[in-house]
Amino acid sequence: MLILDCPCCGVRGEETEFHSGGEAHLKRFGPGSSDDEFHGYLFEKVNPKGVHFERWRHVNGCGKWFHAARCTMTLEVFGTYSAQTLEPPQEIKDKITAKRPGWSWREFS
Numbered sequence: 887m888l889i890l891d892c893p894c895c896g897v898r899g900e901e902t903e904f905h906s907g908g909e910a911h912l913k914r915f916g917p918g919s920s921d922d923e924f925h926g927y928l929f930e931k932v933n934p935k936g937v938h939f940e941r942w943r944h945v946n947g948c949g950k951w952f953h954a955a956r957c958t959m960t961l962e963v964f965g966t967y968s969a970q971t972l973e974p975p976q977e978i979k980d981k982i983t984a985k986r987p988g989w990s991w992r993e994f995s
């Protein structure tokens with residue numbers, strides 16, 4: 887069972903209280919971008935076996951979006967944080983590195 891803490895209202899709940907919104911930290915491409923950039927934004931998503939950063943919405947609570955860092959194999963949650971960030975907070979990256987030595991993904995390490 888996946889247990890998440892909403893960083894917006896502080897409520898802890900199981901995943902049925904939340905709704906997944908897919909991969910977090912996507913670089914968005916809009917008008918004026920190339921077809922390849924827009925295609926990549928729409929269709930090319932990572933699906934790692936291990937550490938993953940996701941968007942979640944607290945649908946049966948405050949209704950706000952946030953980000954979660956978790957392991958897709960063990961369902962271990964490394965932390966949740968505001969959706970208004972460009973990358974995970976350093977404390978969450980440090981926690982992941984401590985538990986998954988050698989881990990890296992994109993520019994985060």
Ligand SMILES: [Zn+2]
Nearest residue numbers: 892895944948
């Ligand atoms: Zn909430």
